Amino acid sequence: MAIRNDGNRNQVQGRGAVADRGPAMTEESADKIGESKAMAQNRHTLDMQLRAILSDILNLDADRVASFTNETGLFGHLPELDSMAVAGLLTEMEDRLDILIEDDDVDGEMLETYGGLLAFAEAKVVGN
Amino acid sequence: MALTIDAGSELRLLILPALFDEANRMRRMTVDTMRALGSVGIDTFLPDLPGCNESLAPLKTQTLSSWQEAAGRAAQTFGVTHALTIRGGALVGPAEIPCIRYAPVTGAKMLRAMLRARSIQAREAGREESLAGLAETGRKEGLDLSGWTLGAEMFRQMEDAVPVPAACTTIEQTELGSSGLWLRAEPGEDADQVRTFARLLAAAIKA
Numbered sequence: 526m527a528i529r530n531d532g533n534r535n536q537v538q539g540r541g542a543v544a545d546r547g548p549a550m551t552e553e554s555a556d557k558i559g560e561s562k563a564m565a566q567n568r569h570t571l572d573m574q575l576r577a578i579l580s581d582i583l584n585l586d587a588d589r590v591a592s593f594t595n596e597t598g599l600f601g602h603l604p605e606l607d608s609m610a611v612a613g614l615l616t617e618m619e620d621r622l623d624i625l626i627e628d629d630d631v632d633g634e635m636l637e638t639y640g641g642l643l644a645f646a647e648a649k650v651v652g653n
Numbered sequence: 654m655a656l657t658i659d660a661g662s663e664l665r666l667l668i669l670p671a672l673f674d675e676a677n678r679m680r681r682m683t684v685d686t687m688r689a690l691g692s693v694g695i696d697t698f699l700p701d702l703p704g705c706n707e708s709l710a711p712l713k714t715q716t717l718s719s720w721q722e723a724a725g726r727a728a729q730t731f732g733v734t735h736a737l738t739i740r741g742g743a744l745v746g747p748a749e750i751p752c753i754r755y756a757p758v759t760g761a762k763m764l765r766a767m768l769r770a771r772s773i774q775a776r777e778a779g780r781e782e783s784l785a786g787l788a789e790t791g792r793k794e795g796l797d798l799s800g801w802t803l804g805a806e807m808f809r810q811m812e813d814a815v816p817v818p819a820a821c822t823t824i825e826q827t828e829l830g831s832s833g834l835w836l837r838a839e840p841g842e843d844a845d846q847v848r849t850f851a852r853l854l855a856a857a858i859k860a
Contacts, residue, residue: 577832580832581832581833581836581837582836582837582838583838584837584838584839584841605838605839606838607838608770608773608774608777609674609770609799609838610838611770611773612766612767612769612770612772612773613766613770613836613838615769616762616765616766616769617836619765620762628772628783628784628785631772631773631776
């Protein structure tokens with residue numbers, strides 16, 4: 526990451542996006558912005574992947590799955606999501622997200638809401 | 654028993670279906686594809702694997718090897734020119750016939766999903782059955798998985814099974830434009846997928 530001070534304008538070159546936030550920018554803060562943007566992007570990608578898996582398994586249309594919020598109930602709320610479907614969901618998550626889900630990971634909390642499942646997937650992907 | 658569409662065509666395709674639970678979810682697409690191929694002059698033959706559907710043989714005594722032998726016998730009986738394997742059907746495909754594999758899968762991956770379903774069902778019933786514990790039982794005694802009784806030998810063969818080596822064309826799910834019907838929680842159908850699948854198959858068979 527390289528920063529060129531150009532008067533009042535700081536330009537960040539390299540992996541991070543161009544930062545245009547005034548003269549007080551330091552290399553450290555620019556790095557942090559770059560990192561948090563990368564994390565946000567990864568989270569967005571993961572979110573999209575997880576919604577696609579749910580759409581494939583539950584045969585729900587993309588609009589319905591796109592409308593899921595963190596509070597949307599899953600296991601026990603969606604009639605399509607029975608134990609066979611949960612098994613398929615977890616196996617497909619392992620495959621597409623390149624993670625390993627252990628017996629102990631599977632509990633009511635991770636499956637209760639979409640937000641819970643996303644947080645679980647995120648922790649698994651980060652810990653990989 | 655076998656489901657056949659036989660008009661005496663020169664192009665004759667043996668279909669080895671998806672295995673176990675996936676067989677139920679893929680049946681509709683398989684049969685729709687047979688009809689679509691029939692309309693372009695390709696005969697199709699879908700045998701019941703021993704121990705499945707209307708076969709009177711006990712499933713518990715079957716192995717992947719016995720299914721592969723049965724597939725070879727079916728190929729001879731129907732005088733097929735080509736074979737199509739669907740998902741786990743690739744694990745029992747006859748090696749000596751030109752073949753097309755649709756979305757092949759390893760035995761280990763299929764077993765993991767089936768073991769996990771059993772483990773989750775047990776937990777719902779208030780029992781603990783770990784994947785490792787179930788696999789241990791499966792290797793020693795066989796196991797009932799989603800209503801399919803796998804003998805110990807079948808279980809052990811499934812753990813290591815990979816698609817039978819053969820000169821095959823592979824059709825991956827991405828070529829069909831939407832997600833695989835074996836993923837669906839409920840058996841479904843998809844006319845667009847069938848149309849694309851039949852077109853790809855016909856091109857591969859007539860090439």
